[in-house]
Amino acid sequence: MALVLSGRKYARVVRASLRDRVSELQGSAPGLAVIMVGDDPASRVYVGAKEKACKKVGFNSRVIGLPAETSEADILGLVGELNCDDTVHGILVQLPLPDHISVDRVASAVLPEKDVDGFHPVNVGRLWRGEEGLFPCTPSGIVGLLHHHDISMRGKNALVVGRSNIVGKPMAALLLRENCTVTVAHSRTVDLMGQCRKADILIVAVGKPEMIQRDWVKPGAVVVDVGMNRNSNGKLVGDVAYNDVFDVCSAITPVPGGVGPLTIAFLLENTFKARAKSSAE
Numbered sequence: 218m219a220l221v222l223s224g225r226k227y228a229r230v231v232r233a234s235l236r237d238r239v240s241e242l243q244g245s246a247p248g249l250a251v252i253m254v255g256d257d258p259a260s261r262v263y264v265g266a267k268e269k270a271c272k273k274v275g276f277n278s279r280v281i282g283l284p285a286e287t288s289e290a291d292i293l294g295l296v297g298e299l300n301c302d303d304t305v306h307g308i309l310v311q312l313p314l315p316d317h318i319s320v321d322r323v324a325s326a327v328l329p330e331k332d333v334d335g336f337h338p339v340n341v342g343r344l345w346r347g348e349e350g351l352f353p354c355t356p357s358g359i360v361g362l363l364h365h366h367d368i369s370m371r372g373k374n375a376l377v378v379g380r381s382n383i384v385g386k387p388m389a390a391l392l393l394r395e396n397c398t399v400t401v402a403h404s405r406t407v408d409l410m411g412q413c414r415k416a417d418i419l420i421v422a423v424g425k426p427e428m429i430q431r432d433w434v435k436p437g438a439v440v441v442d443v444g445m446n447r448n449s450n451g452k453l454v455g456d457v458a459y460n461d462v463f464d465v466c467s468a469i470t471p472v473p474g475g476v477g478p479l480t481i482a483f484l485l486e487n488t489f490k491a492r493a494k495s496s497a498e
């Protein structure tokens with residue numbers, strides 16, 4: 218019988234703690250600005266959820282929607298204005314951006330101290346160097362979830378499957394900071410199944426429905442599924458075959474209700490942290 222690691226429940230705990238901390242603040246509430254360029258339907262849903270989450274914990278939020286044809290220069294100009302706005306503690310530029318806009322240039326334009334996505338190269342450097350900074354929300358949420366359940370990471374073999382800049386790479390860095398022995402696997406990895414079978418902590422972020430099957434998992438492993446896919450029946454499934462893997466692992470995140478809710482909860486945490494840092498200066 219595996220322990221179900223509910224991100225939904227843990228996100229509630231994080232939000233309740235944030236509400237308490239906001240109520241004790243002197244001065245202005247934490248403020249988050251979200252820039253959305255174009256009309257991607259999934260982005261609209263995510264941005265709406267971020268706005269709602271801000272309200273729930275007493276943050277100010279501002280959503281700036283821009284047409285898909287907006288120039289990169291205009292977006293950089295807007296980011297520059299928000300960088301100088303003292304009521305804005307966190308700036309998030311919703312991805313994907315239209316093809317004519319460089320994600321790297323936009324991410325690098327956000328002040329590192331307001332970079333609540335943790336995408337700025339300065340924050341990436343701080344993350345790998347073991348320094349204080351703002352780090353990507355989904356991997357931060359996963360580490361928080363494991364701590365919340367008293368799952369020890371120290372010295373464990375952790376395998377991260379997937380090497381994206383948003384999840385895989387920062388996940389590896391955070392697990393290293395938790396003293397795991399970390400391996401990063403990806404689409405070119407030879408014997409991926411063999412690698413998975415060695416992992417005490419298996420984190421999967423590949424976007425392939427139910428790729429990880431029962432015989433890929435080491436008995437007693439902790440399994441974290443970052444995937445959100447529709448299978449051939451239109452059902453929402455993760456990258457892990459949940460029912461198959463359930464009684465071979467010691468703990469597992471469900472889909473939905475596992476990793477998904479953590480991203481926004483830790484976006485709020487990062488915004489709070491950015492506000493605390495700005496008022497300490």
Ligand code: GUN
Nearest residue numbers: 309310311312313334383
């Ligand atoms: N689009 C999908 N996930 C994310 C995220 O974590 N941050 C941003 N900025 N855009 C996204």
